[in-house]
Amino acid sequence: MEATLSPPRLETERLILAGHTLDDFEPLAGMWSDPLVVRHIFGNVVSTSRESWMRMLSYHGLWPLLGHGYWAVREKSSGRYVGDLGFADFHRVMEPSIKGIPEAGWALAAWAHGKGFATEALAAATAWLDEQPRFDRSVCLISPDNAASIRVAEKAGYCDPKPIHLNDKQTLLLSRARQTGEK
Secondary structure, three states, X not given: OOOOOOOOOEEOOOEEEEOOOHHHHHHHHHHHOOHHHHOOOOOOOOOOHHHHHHHHHHHHHHHHHHOOOEEEEEEOXXXXXXXXXXXXXXXXXXXXXXXXXXXXXXXXXXXXXXXXXXXXXXXXXXXXXXXXXXXXXXXXXXXXXXXXHHHHHHHOXXXXXXXEEEOOEEEEEEEEEOOOOOO
């Protein structure tokens, strides 16, 4: 694993994915305190300002420990904070175990929903992950009620949803094989 202190900067047509900064804290905390954002995450419980601060700190800690992590997603034209997206290993206690497998996750501010930003950002992030030869696959966990995120995941190549129980809730585990560009 190649250690990195910060995420690489990725650009798409409309977005920039880069490391979180102190300036991102207020919009990040606002996003995670919005019931529309968390309705399919954490059992529909909003985050406190402190929980959001700890989340942002953990985003920074993922990169030097794992060589992958989360990006702050910003709109290229305005610099406006769109949300968080990336890969982690949260050491979830679940069957089947996904320990050591990058788990994709994303959350976007309510104003950014329905604009294709999640699909665009996840395409860039998975393309980056595909270039990391140490990973054969990645996974994501999505509430079965979250049709929008299921569509985003499927567009990025996540498939074969398996129903599992996580934190006493029904969840779907989707998997994506590393794409090498070879046919």
